[in-house]
Amino acid sequence: MTIELYSWATPNGHKVHIMLEELALPYNVHAINITAGDQFDPEFLKISPNNKMPAIVDPEGPDGKPISVFESGAILIYLAEKTGKLLPADARGRYTALQWLMWQMGGLGPMLGQAHHFRQYAPEQIDYAVKRYTNESNRLYGVLDKRLSEARFLAGEEYSIADIAAWPWTRFPERQGVERADYPNFQRWFEEIAERPAVERGVEVLADRRTEGFDAKAKEILFGATQYARH
Numbered sequence: 001m002t003i004e005l006y007s008w009a010t011p012n013g014h015k016v017h018i019m020l021e022e023l024a025l026p027y028n029v030h031a032i033n034i035t036a037g038d039q040f041d042p043e044f045l046k047i048s049p050n051n052k053m054p055a056i057v058d059p060e061g062p063d064g065k066p067i068s069v070f071e072s073g074a075i076l077i078y079l080a081e082k083t084g085k086l087l088p089a090d091a092r093g094r095y096t097a098l099q100w101l102m103w104q105m106g107g108l109g110p111m112l113g114q115a116h117h118f119r120q121y122a123p124e125q126i127d128y129a130v131k132r133y134t135n136e137s138n139r140l141y142g143v144l145d146k147r148l149s150e151a152r153f154l155a156g157e158e159y160s161i162a163d164i165a166a167w168p169w170t171r172f173p174e175r176q177g178v179e180r181a182d183y184p185n186f187q188r189w190f191e192e193i194a195e196r197p198a199v200e201r202g203v204e205v206l207a208d209r210r211t212e213g214f215d216a217k218a219k220e221i222l223f224g225a226t227q228y229a230r231h
Contacts, residue, residue, distance in 0.1 A: 003027040006044060007054040008034050009206040011109065012072045014168035016054045018202030019076055019161065023083050027056075031209055035217075037226060058082070073105040076161040086161050097155035100147070100162035104169070108144070111136045112169050115176040121214065121223065134177035141173065141183050148185035159193070167193050168203070 005020065005027045007013040020027050032038045032053040039051045048055040048070035056075055061067030062082075069078050077098075080087035088094045115133040118126060144166065147154060154162040170190055173180045180187050193199055220226060 001026075001059045004030065004057040004059075005054065006030045006032050006047060006056070007206060008032050009203075009210040010034070010053075011168035011171070012052075013054045013206065014203050015072045015165050016056065016075050016079075017205040018164050018168070018199050019079050019086070021198035021202045021205075022164070022196075023079060023085060025079070025083070029205060031206055033209070034222065035214060040226070071105075073101055073165060076101065076165060080161050086159070086164070088155060088158065088160065093156060093158075097160045097162045100154040101165050103143075104162065104165040108140050108166055109169050111140055112176050117223075119177060120175065121219065123219075130177075137173075137176040137178050138182075141170075141178050141186060144170075144189075145183040145186045148189045153189070159196075163189075163193060167199070171203075 003020065003025055005016065007016060007029060008031060032044060034053065038044065039048070039053060044055075045051060047057060047068045050070065052070070054072055054075065055068060055070040056078075057066060057068045058078075059066045069075050077087070087097055111133060114129075115137045118129040118133055122129070144154075151157060153159050154166060167190065170186065180190075214222065
């Protein structure tokens with residue numbers, strides 16, 4: 001059965017695009033243009049009540065009935081468990097992968113997102129915020145680099161959902177105030193993953209629909225009153 005994917009060309013969206021490509025699962029893409037406010041559509045909110053993409057609907061859930069899943073990390077776990085792939089089967093390996101997935105979800109993604117915001121999109125340059133999130137971005141790249149000095153991939157010697165979660169957020173470190181040359185183990189890992197055919201395909205999903213930068217309307221939708229209204 002074909003999975004229905006609701007997404008946009010962002011790091012979190014690319015996680016699921018890459019995962020579906022790695023697993024060779026059939027899927028239909030429904031563009032959720034977050035700059036136009038598609039994330040607030042009542043039908044989408046039934047699937048993703050936090051008005052964030054990506055989200056999926058699998059017509060063949062664990063009990064054979066349709067299931068919707070939101071939050072990119074939860075989707076990665078769901079798809080890994082559905083297929084028995086990209087998540088170690090042994091308990092130790094599984095928890096290693098899951099802790100690095102949680103590190104990405106709770107730390108790497110949100111902090112790099114804040115660096116993007118204050119360095120590129122904030123209506124006024126706030127030196128304290130820029131310095132805080134740039135420093136935190138570099139700290140997190142340091143954590144990543146150290147881990148990758150110990151293992152080929154985040155969960156060990158095998159590529160997993162932990163790598164799929166982290167990689168899209170590290171495509172443009174310069175936008176986060178990070179010099180990639182300062183983190184050679186990260187760079188080795190990044191380049192190896194970038195060469196995977198499924199990753200090459202995954203980052204192209206919806207890429208032609210996204211434009212660089214945000215106009216005033218998009219900024220209001222993403223960062224203004226629309227974002228904080230009750231929907």
